[in-house]
Amino acid sequence: MAFRGPQVWLWRWRRNPLRRRADAVEAWVLLAAWVVTVLAGVLAGLATAGTVEHGMARERVEWRPSVALLTEQAPGPADSRPATSSSEQVWAKVRWSARDGSAHTGQARVQPGSGVGTPVTVWTDPQGRLVTRPATPSEARTRATLVGGIAGVCAACVPFVAGRAVRSRLESRRIDQWGYEWARFGPLWGGRTRG
Template structure:
């Protein structure tokens, strides 16, 4: 074969026959081939029915979970003002879009919900001088933490969970199909060995 050429591919008209060969009657088709074809069809239909259900159930459960988490965070986290202890690092490209999105961790001083003075590290805009004030959130333990989850975050995480559930369904179906195929193949080999054990003595008698 010429190195620049590729192996011949089946013509497009033959692809449906290759995909559906287990359904066609022919002398080489085994009973297990037909069983495997029915398994494939059943799993395909199951995936079509299960994907929407899995997305809804997983998404609904995730939404409820994240909503409870957001409410708990809103009830236990406290917004306060912090003062920078020292200057924040300057961005290499001041005024750029990247600079507006960049945050640097800087030591800050703040008061917790019990009005106790604390220090911690908060992410702030580049170039802020010492003494500047920034808004921070503290948890029930008085330490700095992220703000409570908002509606956009809840929706984003819910959609991520629903999408993961939708992708998991065909993966599980593919694993089941592969396992079933291996079981059928082992059964075919066992039957072949049994048939050969009965045929071999007669075959040797003709030699």
């Protein structure tokens, strides 16, 4: 195992007779790659999070609850207790009117065993299509943060991988140069000493 001395910070930027031009180029490439990685990740994450949160805020404004009526008997036995979760509800066909007065039909989650004509609250978009309940502001922030974080990490991977590829290429080139220089000057040092 080769002995390595203490690590010196920023050695590639310090004046040193052993520092080669390739060391300085590699240092600048690494610095640029890290700066672009951080900037790309942060900017992409913030932009994506802002877009997602803005879209969910628009949904909260545009989507409205509507009263729909069951057009068929809901499957399952009738239960007097209200369903506490959507997993305890069943899908059934409902009919509702859009804001412009046009009639629409679709599938919605309802209480098991609900009869024909039972009123159900559904959420609709401005065109009268069924949508899910819009996210609350805290849910929207959480989703925006998660999506923004994922987008930021993905965006940061591109310059990071590119920087690693350039560094690997520079290192390969440096090793080739060492081999060339050793082949050129090695025989000059190869003489035997007499003693």
